[in-house]
Amino acid sequence: MLELTNVTRRFGANTAVDAVTVSIPQGQMVGVIGRSGAGKSTLLRMINRLIDPSDGSISFGDKQVSAIKGRELRDWQRDCAMIFQQFNLVPRLDVLTNVLLGRLNHRNTILNLLNIFSAEERAQALMALERLGIEQTALQRAGTLSGGQQQRVAIARALMQSPKVILADEPIASLDPLNAKIVMDSLKDINERDGITVVTNLHTLDTARTYCERVIGMFHGKVVFDGPASDLTSDAVKMIYGSTAENEISEAITSTSIKESSETEKAPAMSLASAEIASPA
Template identity: 55%
Template structure:
């Protein structure tokens, strides 16, 4: 279980995250929602330890993650794989090598620097690419791919880390509707097939309600909602998003997993 206790991150006098507390059971698909600047990205970066907490603790299976240093911290970052909005691929390297970067924590550094990857790691990376229909592009430079293809490569890279948790920070923010569905379906498949916990920052409330089994709502750095999507009322949603509510609650129906649709207020209906 992942437990967050009183987690706070301050930049000067401003609290980007303010006294956040929650627990997540293994295997959940949790959406972190809220308007831009609510603290969603900082929260995920603290869980991965890319951002240092000012106060509070992160516990995973009883281990104090906030106290980890050196090798143990590197291992934690492998177990809590990050997927970023801007993909964070090395554009001049081919797709397969970018995916293999997820295995760095498992091999001696000289091997990764010389790109002398063990056969087992090569097989794992190719298998991950095949799951996302990207194996045919393994030899292509990453900067020649579309945004949706790059994000699928980033997800494959996270998967080969063999993580317990995937932290996806606005993974579909720069994608068109078609690639948005492809990427969200990929994250859902990882969650259901491998039982990997997914914590995903999402700006779209409709998407969050469609894919997630639990929502954590943030406003001004504080958690103001934590519960099942069905319990998030329109009133609470408008409090979370304020002036952005009409935009994030969807003006037109969108495709959902399993062939349902979402109405303007995010309720599911059979297609």
């Protein structure tokens, strides 16, 4: 169980995350939605301890995540893998080596300094790439791949950490609809087949409904919605995005689905702030 209790993060006078309390059972796939600046990315970065909470506590099982330091913190960041919007690969290194970097916190420092990986680790990395359908890119430089391929490499690297939790910070925000679907299908497959908890920030409402059994909506740093995707009604969306009747937009515009134009034209209108939803956080 991943538990956040009254978690707050302040940046000077600005409160980015405001007294958030949520419990996420092991094996759940959770989508976090909200406008740009709602606190979604800050929340995930606190869970991974890339930044520290100003107040409150974060725990995973019997581990007080918000209090650990040193080796314990490195172990947590191994068990809680982070996938970023901009991939965070090393462009000049080949794909296989980028994936192998996910093993660094499992190995001793000397092997890491010498960049020595075992045959078993290399086979494991190739299996991760094969699972994501990009094993043919193993010897290419990561910087030569498309955005969708790079994101799949980042997911393969996360798998190499043997994580208990995967945090995905806007993993499809910069991808076209086809690659967005491939990436979300991959995360869902990992969640269902491996039982790994997945928490992902999303802008697209149809993606949250399609892939996430639970949706957390944030507005001005607070959780204003927490429930099954089936309860994500128009009224709930208006509350999450702070939208008004004057800002009507078709939800199809934020869609990652690949649809025929006739279907898109029939999509229901919903009151949302278009600029906030369409642009990355």
